[in-house]
Amino acid sequence: MRISKIGFLIAFALTSISAQAAGLASINVPASDGSPALSGFVWSPCATPPGEVQLGPVALSAVRDCPIAGEKLPLVIVSHGHGGGSLNHHDTAEALADAGFLVVALNHPGDNFSDLSRAGEISIMFQRPADVKHLLDFILGKWSGAAKVDPDRIGFFGFSRGGYTGLVLAGAVPDFRDPTVPCPEPAPICGEIRRNEIPAEPLARDERIKALVLADPLSFFTNKESLKAVDAPIQLWSSEHGGDGVLPASVAALAANLPGKPDFHVVPxxxxxxxxxxxxxxxxxxxxxxxxxxxxxxxxxxxxxxxxELLAFFRRHL
Structure with a gap:
């Protein structure tokens, strides 16, 4: 997404899809060791019948701040696309929470509906995986619901740039200089790549993530060598026509080049x-x-x- 107004609308004006009893709460992660503060939403299993939760102009079927039902629950982290937000995939979060998962969706600082300050910079491609690692450290440590999480059952769902984020966390190594990756000017990130202004800092990995679902991921991973370290099971989704910088051919190439055969779906x-x-x-x-x-x-x-399909995949692997 390229325009903050569109990002704002899509983040807040979404309809829910038949939530049964998903708890909904805000989460705020303080800045730490150079990592920025994070915000987002938590969906959780809830024993109370859902009511109406008003977020901006839309009412969601959920229970605000419901006590988390269950113990040692599997957790799924959700990473949105360019200029998106933590509610972009709320229907998926609701479905997972209804089925007994904890779901935490964050707003990536500098690349979300209300803050696009770094969305066009290549540094955001390094910051996004670090955001997720910072979030997980907090959830498993100082978060009030930490005792409810099974640290051995952590999954990830990412869309577009969020899919790129998941691949990096799983061990993939992006090649920003690959000439086969389309990156037309005047996008600032493309100018930075052309001028070789690529950060030297290491990319964040996180072996705590045991399974990933990736939908139309933005790909800087064009060969098997760039993906050889990825060993977590992956469910990979491709739109038939692509868009917003994602090419169906690049998603198909990921499916072919991942060392483990992904559960690959093309949506007609x-x-x-x-x-x-x-x-x-x-x-x-x-x-x-x-x-x-x-x-x-x-x-x-x-x-x-x-x-x-996503729920069935996470049930198999978490």
């Missing part, structure tokens, strides 16, 4: 933003780029099957 008639939660009517009529799908593609129906 879909474009990139089909992986975002379905838009409510008011947003659908005003933000066609984000909300309008190809003729014959039903985003609501797709998300029912998508969430079910």
């Amino acid at each position: 008639a879909s474009a990139h933003f089909a992986f975002l939660a379905p838009c409510p009517p008011a947003l659908a009529s005003s933000q066609l780029e984000i909300c309008k799908d190809q003729d014959g593609f039903d985003r609501v129906s797709f998300h029912r099957s998508f969430d079910a």
Whole structure:
């Protein structure tokens, strides 16, 4: 996503998909050791029947600040795309929480709907994986719900740049200089690559993540060598038509080059933003780029099957 207004709308004006009893709470992670402060939402199993939670202009079916039901729960971290936010995939988070998972979705500082200050810089490609590592350190340490988490059952879901983020955390090594990766000017990040202004800092890895679901990931990983260290199981999703800098051919190349065969799905008639939660009517009529799908593609129906496949994958591997 390239415009903060669009990012804001898609982050807050989303419809929910049949949540049964998902608890919903805010999470705030303090800055630490050079890592910025983080914010986001937590979805959790909840024993109380859901009510209406108003977030901006939309009402979600959930229970605000519900006590977390269960012990030693599997955890899934959600990483949004360029200029997105922690509610972009709320339907998926609700489905996982209803099934007994904890889900934490963060807003990446400098690359979210309300703060695009670093979204065009290559440094954000280094910061994003570090954000997730910082978040996990907090969740497993000082977070009030830490005792509810099973540290041996941690998964990750990432869309677009969030998919790139997950691959780095799993051990993939991006090649920003690869000429086969499309990066047209005047995007600032492309100028930085052309001028060789690539940070020298190491990329964050996190072996605590045991399984990943990646939807239309942005890829700087063009060969088997760049992916050879990735050994966690992966469910990989590709839209048929791509968009926003993601090419279906690059997702197919990931499927071919990953050392372990991923659970690979190509979604017929879909474009990139089909992986975002379905838009409510008011947003659908005003933000066609984000909300309008190809003729014959039903985003609501797709998300029912998508969430079910994702849930089944995490149940198998977590």
